Amino acid sequence: MAPTGQRRSGYSRRAQYNLFTGYIIAGIGALVGVVLLVLSLFQPHLFGGLRGAASDTVSPATETSATVRTGSKSIWESVSGYYRAGSKNAALRREMEIARIRLAEADAVRQENLRLKGLLGLRDSEVKPVAVARLVGSTASSTRRFAYVGAGRDQGVRVGMPVRSPRGVVGRILETGGDSARVLLLTDTESVLPVRRAKDETVAFAEGRGDGLLRIRLINLGINPLEVGDLFVTSGAGGYYRPGAAVAILVEKADDGGLARMVSDPAATDFVSIEPIFEPEAVTAVATPTETELAD
Known part of the structure; x- marks a missing residue:
């Protein structure tokens, strides 16, 4: 008599039924998949409700993840901005100092122009300067x-x-x-x-x-x-x-x-x-x- 572990499925009717049932379920699944694929191609609106229901189901989870992602990004920007604030302030101070210097130079040029206009007024008199x-x-x-x-x-x-x-x-x-x-x-x-x-x-x-x-x-x-x-x-x-x-x-x-x-x-x-x-x-x-x- 051959050992039990060496038996093939053909020797057990129960095993044969299980294998046959699996084939039937796989065939039905493939057939249903083909039918759904054909319907989605030629009648896409038929599954709109199902897609909406699925979207509504997963929407809370996606909103939570998006909120977490946005919040973490804002926190990172705040932290990095805090560390960059010193260099930005220094750059702004340099720009303000340069602007004040330019304003002082412009004021000096304006005053010099006024003095030169006064001297030109002397030229317009009857005495011509040497x-x-x-x-x-x-x-x-x-x-x-x-x-x-x-x-x-x-x-x-x-x-x-x-x-x-x-x-x-x-x-x-x-x-x-x-x-x-x-x-x-x-x-x-x-x-x-x-x-x-x-x-x-x-x-x-x-x-x-x-x-x-x-x-x-x-x-x-x-x-x-x-x-x-x-x-x-x-x-x-x-x-x-x-x-x-x-x-x-x-x-x-x-x-x-x-x-x-x-x-x-x-x-x-x-x-x-x-x-x-x-x-x-x-x-x-x-x-x-x-x-x-x-x-x-």
Whole structure:
């Protein structure tokens, strides 16, 4: 007799029935699948309800997963944004600093344009400047007060020529080079300029003190008619300066005159106009002229 484990299915009727039933179920399943496939191809709307029901069934689960995915993404973006905030703030600060610098530069350009327009206004007057140049430097720590301009003999500048800003007189040319010149400022201790009060014919001398102020010394002594706030202009005496150019404003009254400050502060002046000498024939010494000689 053969062992039980070596039997084939044909020797057991029960096994044969189970195998046959499996074949039948597989055939029916395949047939149903073919029928459903044909119906889905030619009548797709027949399964719309089933698809909707299936979608409704799985919708809560998909919404939950989508919410979790979106939330985790937002959290990650928040964390990464927090760590990037420092570099972003630093970049914004740099941009703001650059913007402030650009605004300051634009404001400086605007002010320089206004000053240049003032000098162009001088050009439109009856006096044609010899040159318009930048005031490139001045002495501030010495009793001698000099400045330097970026124009010289090559531009037609000569010793003794008046130097003006849009506001008023700055000084006169003391020495010239090829492309530069030295200016004797009105506040220098060797500068003496004939002036008059703008509202009348009260004449005086504006003498430099070396400290940024001018000493107004009246020619006719007696009762001092000056008042604080009086404006003094050039008188035209001596032949160097044209009459009527603003010089100084009185800030303190004294027995024989007073103290005045320059209308045109060299420290706040960028560009100046160099004008021809008012009366060249009246100037007899132009090598090293002084206003004291002119007063005499």
